[in-house]
Amino acid sequence: MGRSERDRRQAAQARLQAAGIQPPKASGGGRRGLAIAGVVLVAALATGVYVAWQNYAAGTEPAYAVARDGVVVTAGDPAAPVTVDIYEDYLCPACKQFEQVYGDEVTTALNEGQAKVNYHHISILDDRSNPPGYSTRAGNAALCAADAGIFPAYHDRLYGDQPGQGAAGRTVEELTALGTELGATGDFGGCVGRQADTQAIADATGGAAADPAVAPGGRFGTPTVLVNGAKIDINDSGWLSNAISS
Numbered sequence: 001m002g003r004s005e006r007d008r009r010q011a012a013q014a015r016l017q018a019a020g021i022q023p024p025k026a027s028g029g030g031r032r033g034l035a036i037a038g039v040v041l042v043a044a045l046a047t048g049v050y051v052a053w054q055n056y057a058a059g060t061e062p063a064y065a066v067a068r069d070g071v072v073v074t075a076g077d078p079a080a081p082v083t084v085d086i087y088e089d090y091l092c093p094a095c096k097q098f099e100q101v102y103g104d105e106v107t108t109a110l111n112e113g114q115a116k117v118n119y120h121h122i123s124i125l126d127d128r129s130n131p132p133g134y135s136t137r138a139g140n141a142a143l144c145a146a147d148a149g150i151f152p153a154y155h156d157r158l159y160g161d162q163p164g165q166g167a168a169g170r171t172v173e174e175l176t177a178l179g180t181e182l183g184a185t186g187d188f189g190g191c192v193g194r195q196a197d198t199q200a201i202a203d204a205t206g207g208a209a210a211d212p213a214v215a216p217g218g219r220f221g222t223p224t225v226l227v228n229g230a231k232i233d234i235n236d237s238g239w240l241s242n243a244i245s246s
Contacts, residue, residue, distance in 0.1 A: 134169030
């Protein structure tokens with residue numbers, strides 16, 4: 001996704017300090033029995049940090065098509081040879097870190113038609129906001145952003161301005177104002193206000209947790225990433241380049 005200058009600096013700093021970053025604490029989701037895999041993007045990032053710094057500092061602007069089907073937003077050429085599925089929750093700190101580390105690389109692959117990405121909107125951290133519900137509220141708004149033609153920028157800002165767990169997060173009005181700021185078209189405000197995909201997001205969350213390809217052994221967390229249908233280890237910093245080259 002395209003990055004704000006602040007996020008570029010944060011991500012660059014994260015990479016340069018990769019060897020010393022403490023892993024995010026694993027945390028339970030909004031549904032009992034769902035284990036949040038606190039993904040550690042550290043050890044594998046120690047290699048090639050300088051190259052990552054150069055790539056990220058330059059920034060990569062999105063220039064790809066976006067389409068929505070239910071709670072899944074597909075970015076890129078549908079005929080791309082590599083399919084990436086990302087299961088994410090907008091309150092998930094590890095998801096934000098994933099975007100900071102890999103966002104520009106993913107955007108480049110999308111821009112060049114090398115991969116398409118299915119963004120699955122999941123809400124396992126609803127009970128970690130106060131009052132509860134921010135994960136679903138942000139997910140609904142992101143889906144509205146896809147309809148309104150601003151998904152890449154909106155997705156980026158939701159992570160760039162991610163609230164801390166235990167905070168309230170953006171209200172419906174604030175989520176609407178953000179879309180207006182980013183140039184949303186159509187009935188974006190009405191879409192955000194209706195939160196029409198709340199149940200669909202809940203159903204998708206339960207479905208992902210029950211899918212052995214997504215949650216092998218019953219363990220499901222965010223971010224979970226599949227490449228061509230197989231779950232991959234995102235601690236391997238070459239996961240996307242290897243998929244594209246092969």
